[in-house]
Amino acid sequence: MTWRGSTTVQDRIFACLPYLLPLLDGLKYGRYLFYQFPPLKLIFIPLTPLLQIEREIPFFGFILFLALFLMVVRNNNISHFIRFNTMQAILLDIVLILCGLILSILGTTLGGFILETLSNMIFLGILGSFIYTVVQSAMGRYAEIPTISDAVYMQVR
Secondary structure, three states: OOOOOOOOHHHHHHHHHHHHHHHHHHHHHHHHHHHHOHHHHHHHHHHHHHHHHHHHOOOHHHHHHHHHHHHHHOOOOOOHHHHHHHHHHHHHHHHHHHHHHHHHHHOOOOOHHHHHHHHHHHHHHHHHHHHHHHHHHHOOOOOOOOOHHHHHHHHOO
16 A cells, blocks of 8 residues: 555665564574474574664663654654554564453463463464565565554554
8 A cells, every 4th residue: 555655765665674673572582483493583683683673772662662653653744654663563562462461361371382382373473474575565566464554553643
């Protein structure tokens, strides 16, 4: 959906960056896959500095979450393309938070195999959505994720 205006290269780059937030938060669900397939860790080596910053600064994820919402999504001076992608990344992060709550509740009652399977599904889902949204944003297209994009359109004016 490029009918809202043309996107510049700078807009495309800035639209891709917020998707690092759900990717960083989703890496913890991949621990079982990283254990089973150690070479998979090599793909995420460029994210190491961001992971260290996230570990060093208390509440970094929450601060970044609020900063993106208040300074980007609610700022009408920023292009709709960037605000849309930022809000979509925030909603993906909220979905991850809810998944984490559900897994922590179910983790006490479920066996290890089911917990590993659910964690792997969440990780692969976030990784797939990250790749899809970044590729679509880099091409200047609106990345449409069912249900989440509908919620984003209701939030972003």
